[in-house]
Amino acid sequence: MNLLVVDLGGSHASLALFTDGTPRASRRIELAGARGLEPLLPSLAEALGELAAGEGVSLSACAGLGFGFPGLVDAVRGRVLATNAKFSDAHALDLSRWSVESLGLPLRLENDARAALLGERAAGAARGFDDVVMMTLGTGIGGSAMMGGELLRGRHHQAGVLGGHMPVHFYGRRCTCGGVGCAEAEASTWALADLCGSWPGYERSTLAGLPTAPDYADLFRAAAQGDRVALQIRDRSLAIWGATAVALIHAYDPEVLLLGGGVMGSADAVLPVIQRHVHLHAWTPWGRVEVRAGELGDSAALHGLATLFP
């Protein structure tokens, strides 16, 4: 069975063709400067058609389109419910209709973090586990939870996916969601520039000399070279991710916590610290939660989207 999948991210979209559960071809489209989702849809449809054609697969030989979206979605009705920042026009779009009209394919929509968890469970680090929490550290912080083999959804489709909006600092920074001290307002790539700018002594840090605002790879590199401000912000960020991990474990009672997202490109700087924090501070009298890096990286969500058509 052939399937097309799209994982829409903050900075790019990943497209893939799966055949019998295996990725066969993929493509990445940069979205820098994109203003809303609607203007992107024609080029997405075109790219998906080309991707299939390049493998000699006609659209009519595909069973459907799996679509991962970075925001709150109603997977049952196939509608975007809300977004925080990018693609704010998406809730008004009928993506199912667009998929049928432009590709002739039925669409299944899923939140991107839920899709990543499904992918890691199908083909990655969560194989064999029914109780899984995933935390993705990137531009923002994403979350998803599976309990007893089922994705947690909740009455309004937002259970499990607000891991980045757990308040870990009750007198903390304002978040773009309206919250105070949300994990992603305290320690995510989007928050980093602002955090650095207000950090005492930042102007003397090597980070201040970079041509663009630092991301976490820059920060970990500077910290490894002994930059004092980088060390301080690194340790603060790790403590925040540790607290968020504990919050998710306390909330959902998993066997395993997966870490994913772009920041895990620096997994050596992150994973052991979160593991130690969880083992010291999570209250799990039954034993220890396994803390693992996702195995599928950027393609976790693509793999998960390919499981939506059983």
Add this chain to the structure above:
Amino acid sequence: MNLLVVDLGGSHASLALFTDGTPRASRRIELAGARGLEPLLPSLAEALGELAAGEGVSLSACAGLGFGFPGLVDAVRGRVLATNAKFSDAHALDLSRWSVESLGLPLRLENDARAALLGERAAGAARGFDDVVMMTLGTGIGGSAMMGGELLRGRHHQAGVLGGHMPVHFYGRRCTCGGVGCAEAEASTWALADLCGSWPGYERSTLAGLPTAPDYADLFRAAAQGDRVALQIRDRSLAIWGATAVALIHAYDPEVLLLGGGVMGSADAVLPVIQRHVHLHAWTPWGRVEVRAGELGDSAALHGLATLFP
């Protein structure tokens, strides 16, 4: 149908006889100085027998004993899994066997916060709701969550009930559970004495002149009279409870958040502030979570325990 119920709290046990879902007689036993649960069991059994006999009900005319415990429990197997502080011997006790041998009654065990939620849903402020989170503010902070009409339990029976152990201050105080910055380590009656003692200027507060360590009723009273330190600690505590409320709403996606526990004896000082915090800061694009005080007060768990024998 007659049922006996026991709600074991930190400072006292509440006992009741229910007939056809209605409380018929109740009794309170002070537990000050209690050293573990096992030494209490004979007097509990005796008091339960007396309570029934006082109403002319024989134990053999009762259908069972509902037992609420302040800690992690496996409700399916009827075992205490872990406690934080009091009754640390409970996990080694076979309470089902005790109930059968001393009262001739089958026992159903439940976490006290889950029982309180069941009670409020059966006969209190959560009637008609299937998606409910309860936060109890008292000696510690308790939590419980119902999603789609079912109590959330989780793989190791601890989902939903660790609301007091959501980290709301990532560089915060050590909690008795091993965590850092847990809600109840930052703002609960047990944490209050320590918090007051280390508060700058506390020695000049009217609270410092009280004969015993202040509880939240004392604190709210002093704040209402303009005591500066009391105002500061009150506002900090309210911010922490607000953050905890948002964490629970973000985790479980409820329609209604119930507030209970002894601190809600000062509901006028708490409820409007938490309502405002939630409506300002919880990310719920579908609408507004109702924030309500529980209606059953101390007897919520007793009512819930009476629903365990359908």
